[in-house]
Amino acid sequence: MDSIKEKILYKRNPLPKNPSRSQKVRYAFLCPPHGFLASLLANILVILFLWLTAFFLARKDALPGGNIFALFVLYGASSLGGFVVSLLRLPPLLGMLIVGFMLRNVPGIIVATDIDRKWSSVLRSIALTVILTRAGLGLDGKALRKLSKNVLLLSFLPCAAEAITVGIAAYMILGFPWLWGFLLGCIQGAVSPAVLVPFMIQLQEEGLGTNKGIPTLLMAAGSLDDVLAISGFSIFLSLIFSTGAAIWYQIIQGPLELAMGLTYGICVGLLLWYIADRNHIDLSIYRFLLLLSAGLIAVFGSKATGFGGAGALGCLTTAFVAGYRWRQPGWNKELVKPSTAFNHLWNYLFQPLLFGLIGAEVALDRIQAETVGLAIAVLVLGLIVRMIFTVIAVSGAGLTWREKLFSAIAWIPKATVQAALGSLALDSARELNAGPEYINLGEKVVTIAVLLIIITAPLGALGISLTSHSLLVKETAIGEDVHADEKYALADIKQSPPEERTKMIGAH
Structure with a gap:
């Protein structure tokens, strides 16, 4: 028995310092x-x-x-x-x-x-609640108050420019009605934190662009960018599905639902400042359950009452308002646990479900090759405009042309918001029996949202990976900022005697 244990127990067969691949494989199966x-x-x-x-x-x-x-x-x-x-x-x-x-x-x-389509719709709505709550908790109110004009411009200018461009292009190229075109524009206008944030954290760890705060700037602006896109989407969604109402009601419904979402989020968020008791032993569990249920009420309740555009914004606002107070000194006990719970819920359950279900909504036999080609043309046109306005937005931030170009590349990827919002119009059309025309438009929006993710997510990820070291400045340990492609010269400086470093840096 002992001889068998010697062979199969990993504790008795530790890996050597420099194991071979076969040794690693054998160790993995002990x-x-x-x-x-x-x-x-x-x-x-x-x-x-x-x-x-x-x-x-x-x-x-x-x-x-x-x-x-x-x-x-x-x-x-x-x-x-x-x-x-x-x-x-x-x-x-x-x-x-x-x-x-x-x-x-x-x-x-x-x-x-x-x-079942109803199951698919419900699961996607729950996933939307999780990702919006997670995004709301990630918004730091203090940091947002300190944002400079350039960061605010980066948050709103590229998103608005892209949404307007795509709205006009969808009308002229794809034949979309105006409201559907701008709905598509709002979906496309949002950048993806799921792609952007991990790369920005990696850049911070490597010291690339940190001398001018580029990773922080992009992460903070990305959150506000999504808020603008979601707010615009909510307005156009409500306008599209109120076409049978009186004209005066159609005019006010968009702003009304926007106000309803904000009011719900603020009121419920304020309530969560005081409930549950901060000294409760299970505070983090209560916070998680209350946030999740409040978000689900916002998303499903808004649909049930005919104000579907208010749900997403209400969910996002609730998490932001609640999280704002929980960050204050004396209030932040167990803050990290509800945030971590939502992260795990997203990463291990609803992310695979959401993106899998969105991909499953695209029926190849219902897609025309011509439509795909025209949709890609609209997509590319929107991205070009977005990159141009991104450069304009950061022009006053003291960035070099290389850093401006990198910011424009980093602002390309789309994924999370597109998956969360892309199918809502189709779900609404099916639930309201809006007719084949609306269902067909909803299916086209889903298809374009999938194309957006497939094209821009890898393009943005590869663009950031391949250009970060050549376009950004690396902050060095000796207190000087040098271009990343000059690392060999920097190594020579570091290895030189202290009395020679000043002369070498000046010459360099």
Whole structure:
């Protein structure tokens, strides 16, 4: 028995200092399961246990051909697709989106068609609640108050310019009605924090662009950029689906829903300042549950009452107002735990579901090649305008032309907001029985949202990775800022005697 333990227990077979690949593989499969293999087995076991529970409750619906079975397959395959794509150093959401599309369109493995549309709509709405609450908690009120004019311009100018450009182009090129065109513009106008933020954190760690605060500037402006896009989307969504109402009501409904969302968020956020008790032993759990339920009420309640445009903004505002007070001295006990809970809920559950379901909404047999080509033309036109106005927005920030170019490239990726909002118009058209014309437009919006993610997420990620070291200035340990491609000269300076460094820096 001891000889067997000696062979199979990883604690008794530690890795050498410089292990070979075969030694690493052997070590990974030693007992008990550990490391990546342990995590993989745990995830598989969780999915298996949940499926068995669903099988004993729903029977046929949890078997192949059933709705629950299709959801489990989509979730597992999307998670796997995200992991595979992440190995290529691309955003995982791209793999999730592609897998969802494949499960709907590849002959022989069509599974997504078994998913009930109502279930899909509800799950996407819950995912929207999670991501908006997470975004609201991430907004720092104090930091936003200190934003300079240049950061405010970067938040609003490129987003507004792109939304207006896409709205006009969609009307003239795609034949969209004006309101649908600007709805599409608001969807496209938002940058993706899911792609942008990890890269900006990496740049901060490497000291690239930190001498002028470029990573911080882009992260802060990205949050406000999304708020503007979501607010505009809410207004146009309400205008589109109030076409049967009186003209005066159509005129005021957009601003009315905007005001309703803000009012709901402020009132509920203020309520969460005092409930639950700050000294409660389970404070973080209460905060998480209250925020989640308040967001779900905003999203589902706004649809149920006919004011669907107010839900997204109400959810975002609730989290922002509540989080603002929780950051204050004396109020921040257990703040990190609800934020961490929403992060985990998004990363491990709703991100694979949302992007998988969005990909599954795209039916290849309903897409015309001409429409795709024209949609890409509209997309590219919007991106060009966005990059131009990004350069204009940061022109007064004291950046070099290289840094301005990098800011424009970093402002390209789209993903999270597009996935969250892209299907809402289609869901609304189906729920309200708005007719085939509206449903067709909703399907086109979903298709374009998917194209946006597929094209811009990897393009932006690769653009940031490939240009950051050549376009940004690296902040050095000796207190001088040098261009990143001059690292070899910097190494010579660091290795020189102290009395010679001043002369070398001046000459350099």
